[in-house]
Amino acid sequence: MNMHRDPTTPEPPMLDCATAVRKLWDYLDRKLDDVDQEAVRLHMTRCAHCFPHAEFGQLILDAVAEVRRAEPEPASVRDGVLARLRAEGYDGP
């Protein structure tokens, strides 16, 4: 499970499914504090019902990230913007 856990530190209490799912997006965004992050991680790895939630959540985030990276740069837009700006006195690069 957690190979880096200090053996003297007790494991966080097991979350119930509703709480774990409620915290899922914050968990996937890594916005929880360390204790909560670990508690949700433990729940998701041990609960057969909730594990697919985490997998499916991560799948959506990965798919959105792919869209973000694949977005093309505008080609013609810059010319139009600069033309309008130059008509207003902008003479920069």
Place this chain on the structure above:
Amino acid sequence: MGTPDGVSRPGANYRSLILVLLCIVTNLPRDRQQAFHDIALRWLPDVTRFARSLTRDETNAEDLVQETYLRAWRHWDSFKPDSEARAWLFTIARNAWRKRAPRDARMVAVEDATLQALAEQDFPLGASNDVLQRMSDADLRPAIRKAIAELPDGFREVVELVELQELPYAEAAEVLEIPVGTVRSRLFRARRLLQQSLLEHARDAGLVAAAAEKEIRS
């Protein structure tokens, strides 16, 4: 200040000062333009994408980007150097769009209750490893783009700013003029809607068999 002939001339100091001031004054427009280029124009790709998201139309998006930068240039002196230029530009774009769009096409924030109802409809509670594997192996980008484009405005703009533009919640909240908590809740609900759309896409594409679909919706 000395002179080549070693004779001090009282007027020389004033002339030098005037020359320096003239240099500063004539260079001000150049500095202003350079700053606008370095700080505002660098975000042109992001503003364009945001404009596309607002207008859902390439021609309108280009017009809106031009209008945004024109307004930004006219009001450049009011931009605070320590503030976030991208969020400032997004705010200008959004306000410009709200003013120019016809009433029926204007971005109208959907009531949160409506958004919540949409988000909670038939939420898929899980998916088998097999189904998830098939979906992650497929190219989901077209489906995701389509799903984002079809989100209700109140969801789409949050997804655009937070997921695609990677703005912090606080900056997105500022642009959208809503509380940070609302940004967060709309984002999470939007993600659920995207999941729902993706499952429908997977079903239509044959990635999810009928039996697996039952499992997903169990």
